[in-house]
Amino acid sequence: MANVRVLDCCTGVGGMGLLIHHTPVMYVEREPFCRDILQRRMDDGCLPEAPISDNVTNLDTAVIAKLNVTHIFAGFPCQDISSMGIRKGIQPDTRSGLLFDILRTAVELRTPWLFLENVEALLRNESMWCTVVRAVSASGYDMAWTLVAASHLGAPHVRRRWFALCRRRREGQPNVLTPDPGRHRYPSGIMIGGKIQPLDIETPKVPRPPKIGLRAPTENAEWKELEATKKSIQYWATPRTSASSCNKLTLRSAKDLGTQLRYAVTTPTEQAYRLQTGICASSEYVEWMMGFPKDWTNATVSVSQKDFKAFKDFKDFKARHWGREPSIRTVKARNEPNSRKRQRCLGNACVPQTSARAWSILNAVWDTHIQRKKRARATTPQAQVPKVPKTMKKTKQCA
Numbered sequence: 001m002a003n004v005r006v007l008d009c010c011t012g013v014g015g016m017g018l019l020i021h022h023t024p025v026m027y028v029e030r031e032p033f034c035r036d037i038l039q040r041r042m043d044d045g046c047l048p049e050a051p052i053s054d055n056v057t058n059l060d061t062a063v064i065a066k067l068n069v070t071h072i073f074a075g076f077p078c079q080d081i082s083s084m085g086i087r088k089g090i091q092p093d094t095r096s097g098l099l100f101d102i103l104r105t106a107v108e109l110r111t112p113w114l115f116l117e118n119v120e121a122l123l124r125n126e127s128m129w130c131t132v133v134r135a136v137s138a139s140g141y142d143m144a145w146t147l148v149a150a151s152h153l154g155a156p157h158v159r160r161r162w163f164a165l166c167r168r169r170r171e172g173q174p175n176v177l178t179p180d181p182g183r184h185r186y187p188s189g190i191m192i193g194g195k196i197q198p199l200d201i202e203t204p205k206v207p208r209p210p211k212i213g214l215r216a217p218t219e220n221a222e223w224k225e226l227e228a229t230k231k232s233i234q235y236w237a238t239p240r241t242s243a244s245s246c247n248k249l250t251l252r253s254a255k256d257l258g259t260q261l262r263y264a265v266t267t268p269t270e271q272a273y274r275l276q277t278g279i280c281a282s283s284e285y286v287e288w289m290m291g292f293p294k295d296w297t298n299a300t301v302s303v304s305q306k307d308f309k310a311f312k313d314f315k316d317f318k319a320r321h322w323g324r325e326p327s328i329r330t331v332k333a334r335n336e337p338n339s340r341k342r343q344r345c346l347g348n349a350c351v352p353q354t355s356a357r358a359w360s361i362l363n364a365v366w367d368t369h370i371q372r373k374k375r376a377r378a379t380t381p382q383a384q385v386p387k388v389p390k391t392m393k394k395t396k397q398c399a
Helices: 032-044 061-067 098-109 126-138 257-263 283-289 305-312 339-347 352-379
Strands: 005-009 023-028 071-074 113-119 141-149 160-168 189-192 195-198 279-281 330-332
Touching (some): 005 061, 032 339, 061 098, 071 098, 113 352, 141 352, 257 330, 283 339
Parallel strands (some): 005 023
Antiparallel strands (some): 141 160, 189 195
16 A cells, blocks of 8 residues: 555554554553653654653643544554453443544544554454454444464464454445354454454474473472473573563463473573573563564664665564574563563563564455456446437427
8 A cells, every 4th residue: 555644553562564564643651661662762763753751641632633644553452352361352431442533533534544453362262353343343434354473473472463454445335243253263364344254374384493491490499390391492482571481380370471481491501590590581572573663672772774774674583583593591680671561562562573464465365356246347237318309499498
C-alpha cells in the first residue's frame, strides 16, 4: 500500500511497525519508560518523528482527523487474554478492553484500515473470539486474520501471534454476522459482510533447531530431580514481562526463559551463577530473541542510523540476525541498569519480523479479494437503461 499514514496505538517500543514502510502521525503509549525509548529512537533517526500521546481512551479525534489517517495499528493489551495472564476477558473495564476504545476511535475517524495484534489464545477461547468478531463487525469492518510464529521466520522461540487486517465496509453494505462465530476459529480466515470463511495460507518450512539439554546443579542433593535433570527443550521459552530465574530447577521453573538460560548445557559455567540469587536473562539477549537491534530498549544509548538501516535491509533474518547469538545470556539483575523495565517492555512487545510477515500476507489476501470483486463486476451485465424516444419533448413546468 502506498502512503500508509498510521495512528499507532499501544505502541510499546515500536515493534509492530518497525519493519513496515509507513508514516506515523502519532504514537500512543501509556508506559513512561516506553515513551522514553520512543523519543530516544526518534532522536537517533531510527523512528519517524511524531507526537506521543499517553492515553488511547481520550484521543482528540477532531484534531487527528486533520492528519489524514489511513491506518490504525494496535497491539492491544493481552493481560486479560493470555494463558499467562489473569484472563478476565475482553470487557470494557479490563486492559484488553482497550480494543473497544480503538474501534470507537476508528469509527469516529472513519479510518479505512485497522491492523490488530494479540496472542494466539484469543483464537482458542470461544467467548473472547466471539467478542472480537462481533465488535469488529458491528463497527463496520470486514476482517482477514492469520497466525504467525517467530519460529517460522528463524527465531529461537515460538511466540505465535494473531494478526488481523480489517477493512472498512462501504456505507449501506449488508452485514449479516455468521451465527455462532465461536465455531469458526480458523488459524487463518476472512470475514466479509459478517460471513466467515477459512483461508489456506502456507506456513514456512523452517528446520527445527537442535534440542538443548537442561542440567541441574549436583552440589545440592535437594536439587536432584530425576525428570528435570533429563529435560530438554526444542525452543527457548518466549520472553515474558520478567526474565528472572529460579534457584531450583523443577519441571515448572524449566518453562521460564531465565531458568532455561541459566541451566542450559550450552550456557558457559561462569554465566550459570550457581547457588546465587538475582540472576536473569540479559536484556541484550532478550532483544536479540525478540528481533530488535542491540540496545534498542536502552534509553541511555544511541542506535546509529547506519546500524539500523543495515538491520532493516536484512533479507534473511534467520542468518543475519538470529544466526548471531549474543555471548552474554544471563546477568545479575542489579548489575544491569533498568533491567526490570527493559524486560517488561520486551515481554509485551511485538516481534517486528512477524508483524511484517503478517502485513504482507494479509495485504495480499485483500488485494486478491478486491481484484476478484472487480473482475466479477466487469463480467456482470449492466442493467439496460431505457432510451427516451427522440419525438418525446420535455413538457414545461407550470408556474
